[in-house]
Amino acid sequence: MAETIRTLSLIIVLAPLLGAILAGLFGKVLGRKTSHRVTVLLMFVAFFAACWVWKLTVLDHGYLNSVLYIWGESGNFTFNIGFMIDQLTAWMMLLVTFVSLLVHIYSIGYMADDSGYQRFFSYVSLFTFSMLLLVTANNFLQLFIGWEGVGLVSYLLIGFWYTKEAAIFGSFKAFIVNRVGDFGFIIGIAAVMTYFGTLDYTTVFAKAPALAKAGTVLAVIPGAPWAVLTFICLALFIGAMGKSAQMPLHVWLPESMEGPTPISALIHAATMVTAGVFMVARLSPMFELSPTALSVVLVIGATGALFTGLVAFVQHDIKRVIAYSTLSQLGYMMAAMGVSAYAAGIFHLMMHGCFKALLFLAAGSVILGMHHEQDMRKMGGLRKYMPITYITFLIGALALSAIPPFAGYYSKDAIIEAVGAASNIPGSGYAYVCLVLGAFVTAFYIFRAFFLTFHGKERFSAEVKQHVKESPWVVWLPLVGLAIPSVFAGAILAYPLLYASPSWFGKSIFVAKGNNVLATLAEHYHGWFAYALHSVTTAPFWAAVIGIVSAWVLCLLVPSWRDVLVKRLSWIYFILVKKYGFDDFNQVVIAHGSKRFGEFCYRVADAKILDDWIINGSGRAVRFGASVVRRLQTGYLYHYVFVMILGLVVFVGWFELFETHSVLAEMLKSKYF
Amino acid sequence: MIALSNYLILGAILFSLSIAGFVLNRRNVITLLMCVELMLLAVNMNFIAFSHYLNDIKGQVFVFFILTVAAAETAIGLAIVVLLYRNKKTIDVQELDSLKG
Incomplete structure (x- = not known):
């Protein structure tokens, strides 16, 4: 029975993904009618399989906890993609596929004259896939993948009408607030x-x-x-x-x-x-x-x-x-x-x-x-x-x-x-x-x-x-x-x-x-x-x-x-x-505050310290140094010679002063002097 | 017997003279060339003195090479001075500052 549940679960999870890929990547080729037919049909398959899994787990007390695929190994840790199908999961799968199927059908009418028709169906199917991945997870990491997946699709769908400013604002807000929770x-x-x-x-x-x-x-x-x-x-x-x-x-x-x-x-x-x-x-x-x-x-x-x-x-x-x-x-x-x-x-x-x-x-x-x-x-x-x-x-x-x-x-x-x-x-x-x-x-x-x-x-x-x-x-x-x-x-x-x-x-x-x-x-x-x-x-x-x-x-x-x-x-x-001022608080304190903080960072850290002091500053320092050093380069031969001699004297003097083994002193002590 | 130190001191004096000629001379490029020659001669003096006292003939061989190179160098130097005069109409050292930054 576990084997049946496993196969069915795979169908449940992957059918919406297939629908999303078909409608999303090949939507133009398939056309509007075929796109919705494909996604609805695959959703129906998933729903049917979910009913079956429901019967196997809830009524026949089946249970599955198996690893499908080892995603990565690092030291003692393995990150698995796996299914844990028990009664709770079965109920959730049933609910998700049921509502999703009906929403797919409903969208055929509701979105009938929208230009992003195929894109819409692709997103909805993708969402269903993410949600199913979330509920079937047998480990925290897969839960998190599904968790982020639904968050992403939610962002995409709130901002579905991306020319509408309120929609963009809403999708951003959803995404950012969810980031706080995900943290x-x-x-x-x-x-x-x-x-x-x-x-x-x-x-x-x-x-x-x-x-x-x-x-x-x-x-x-x-x-x-x-x-x-x-x-x-x-x-x-x-x-x-x-x-x-x-x-x-x-x-x-x-x-x-x-x-x-x-x-x-x-x-x-x-x-x-x-x-x-x-x-x-x-x-x-x-x-x-x-x-x-x-x-x-x-x-x-x-x-x-x-x-x-x-x-x-x-x-x-x-x-x-x-x-x-x-x-x-x-x-x-x-x-x-x-x-x-x-x-x-x-x-x-x-x-x-x-x-x-x-x-x-x-x-x-x-x-x-x-x-x-x-x-x-x-x-x-x-x-x-x-x-x-x-x-x-x-x-x-x-x-x-x-x-x-x-x-x-x-x-x-x-x-x-x-x-x-x-x-x-x-x-x-x-x-x-x-x-x-x-x-x-x-x-x-x-x-x-x-x-x-x-x-x-x-x-x-x-x-x-x-x-x-x-x-x-x-x-x-x-x-x-x-x-x-x-x-x-x-x-x-x-x-x-x-x-x-x-x-x-x-x-x-x-x-x-x-x-x-x-x-x-x-x-x-x-x-x-x-x-x-x-x-x-x-x-x-x-x-x-x-x-x-x-x-x-x-x-x-x-x-x-x-x-x-x-x-x-x-x-x-x-x-x-005012909705208890949550929105205003977020808007004024958090959104506006972080904007102000960003502006402050931009003005002080970026424009002042980095750009002005470090980048332009190093250039300015070189220019200033050059303007000083340039005076030494007079162009007169006898100045250069003088500096050369001076250098020689300094080096020899240095050598004599700090070397324990003075060559000059040895020479003076030798028999020739 | 003249001591080695006397030769070396002579060499040092010649060398110092030529340096003084370089630094103090503000007029003529030809004087500079002559100073270079003098400097080489001062070094030659050291070579010969050491060669004699150390009983090593190699030092004197070196002197011949140096003399030859110095002659060639002077020839080139004079040629440069002639060209310099043609282009700048002067060989006054104080006016030759095109190396200035």
Whole structure:
């Protein structure tokens, strides 16, 4: 069975790469139609193989951990390219190939009249390849390759419309902020290399408990020793913060909405940004040993879940609302990681992958219908014109708001309850409050967007009105494809993934004995229907309902209240519009500051010291020296002779004075004198 | 018997005279040529003196060579001076400063 898994995994990983190469390098030759056919077909092959691998691992308990190729050897270290296929990987592969396939199909419609058509398909396939490389890795280095690969493709795709200044700005910002995170990540990998002597997952996991028990410490700041595992986990988590857009490295994600909408769905909602969450779950045997790291993960996650959600209240761009919602949901996933409810976090990751891709693609469908208008103030009443988009967006919104029995309910509620149950971790009280308030916030912003877009008065011009119609089938088919799991997947998967023992994650996720909060929750789980009914007694459900109702009141019933609120709470409004000042801080202090620092270096170090003093200075010194020495060269023969004689006298004198063996003295002593 | 030192002192005096002639003479290039000749003669004097006292004939052989070379050198030198005069219309040392930097 391992052999089958190995072959299938190779197909899964390499099929998108082949597609990317074909569409990217031979796109001109193949033409538009063939390019998308090739990439979609190869994606379908990958998806099919992923389903098969899922069956072999999750249902038949297959497992593969093998080295495919030795990339390099240096002393005792070997750098391998290899696969570790277990249940966690299988689920991730399934999600990535599924969403990617639908996004490929969707792009045929969405990008139909774009001049960079083949390039787009090539990038999307390349992205899928990188992401699959990341999830199948069996060592840290391959994880890092995939990690950087998705970062690169994300940069390329945000700046896809490279003539648009905002897109270039966004792609730069994404790239640079990710570098900050990757810096931490690579330090973490280096620390793993130093203390474990290998980058192989299984070996590292096996050695980790011994290292924790030995109490090895590391003084990052002199005089303040840290446990090595805590340091490694935190450094790796900084990488996750960059990739998974956790506060304060979240600033790039809203900016990435400048890219084409299918990309926002695939990369910035469903897959790439979840890489950090996946990484934490994959490294659960290490994070479990460091309560400090878990606590940090929990607090940062919960903070992001509430506060980035609040910013979505004041956004007018439909894609940005959903982008901030992504930030908030990533916060939920991280919070789940923090309380060791890895399964719940990954479960939410998968459900979120479906319904968030759905929301994005539905928003893209709206944008397509409105002729690339993204401002919700110029929409309204679209439900008559785009019924399929309307229904699917509603499903996505309900799933996101965690209304039972939609998918989001089972995953998100599990997270909130897990955080509530894990009272022994520092910061869990704060996190619980954040997450429950977050439930209200989520429901409010997404239904605000929903009501503004599909209900109420038609605020677009008569000219646009003539063109507004439902999008073509290639666009709405993926919406339906994603809407189905958004409705049913939660109810179906909640029990086998979270509460069953052993669950469908098997041994791929490690939870320490005292930390197993999901096991406590499992005692209260009696089937999906009872769990859904149980929701009416819990705070998150009512928070979400209040959110939906208040969105309805403010957007449709009495819109004038909105202005009153803005006026009354003008300072809060100001803070939210400014997004807590993160962007301004980065722009003014970091971007502008480093620019100023660069200018300072240029003026002082480069222009002054190097150019003026060293380079021009040496020239000037030679010129000055020459002007002095030139006076000696008078041109008169008798001067030269005089200098020659003087030289001779000096040399002979020197010789006589400092040589112990004086020739002159010997001569004078000889018999001839 | 005249001591070796006397010859050497004579040689040194001749040499010094020729140097003085070089440095002090500000007029004539021909004087410079003569000073060069004198310098060579001073060296010849040393050669002969040592040759005699060391009973080694090689020193005197050298003197012949030096005399020959000096004659040739003077011939060339005079030819240069003639050319110099043709081009510059002067053989005054103080006016010949085209080597100046």
